[in-house]
């Protein structure tokens with residue numbers, strides 16, 4: 001395993017308030033990582049910096065074998081390098097079928113001419129089915145996305161990101177609003193996706209993080225408070241104090 005992403009000493013201030021304070025962390029090229037932290041810990045700002053939405057005041061975000069610095073690159077350029085971001089709310093094309101949503105995602109990113117001129121090839125169809133299988137929606141391929149449950153829409157959107165074959169998938173609170181069964185399915189799905197790429201899950205829900213069974217980074221006031229297994233970080237006195245609001 002080698003390092004895919006290295007966040008090196010980044011700081012972000014909003015009107016003099018330090019949302020991220022000299023934060024450093026590394027993400028290997030495969031496997032799951034959870035980032036947790038109380039409200040205002042800087043989780044969203046962290047994702048915004050990595051994806052190019054927010055430019056840090058200082059620090060570097062290094063990517064891939066060549067340690068390319070992503071700071072200053074546009075969001076679309078960073079996405080094309082292989083960084084996919086799943087926002088909290090599902091954004092799928094509700095009027096289109098599950099298959100059409102996956103198909104569009106498959107054709108969309110790298111080559112716009114392909115989207116304009118290409119017919120759907122047998123390979124595309126096979127790939128759509130493989131992704132539907134992976135996200136557990138193979139029996140729903142013909143359904144309109146708008147008819148899916150909240151959890152199914154989230155899986156579809158994850159599938160649309162997987163169609164673009166990202167090297168890193170950043171997922172914001174995937175378990176929010178899901179039933180227990182949907183959460184289990186989501187854990188399995190993310191675990192499978194992380195076998196061949198890095199998956200970083202930003203989450204509030206400790207139970208969900210426990211099921212992910214992965215290394216956890218706890219953020220607080222814009223810095224890393226603790227890192228390790230969930231058992232390790234939840235027995236850390238600083239983490240206990242922060243979570244109990246002491």
Ligand SMILES: Nc1ncnc2c1ncn2[C@@H]1O[C@H](COP(=O)(O)OP(=O)(O)OP(=O)(O)O)[C@@H](O)[C@H]1O
Pocket residue numbers: 014015017018019037038039040041042043044045046
């Ligand atoms: N655009 C902004 N302008 C001013 N302050 C901001 C801005 N964005 C974030 N902040 C502040 O920076 C801090 C970190 O916010 P951030 O949204 O990154 O935390 P978070 O861990 O994602 O919190 P939550 O779990 O509530 O979403 C907070 O105190 C927040 O109020």
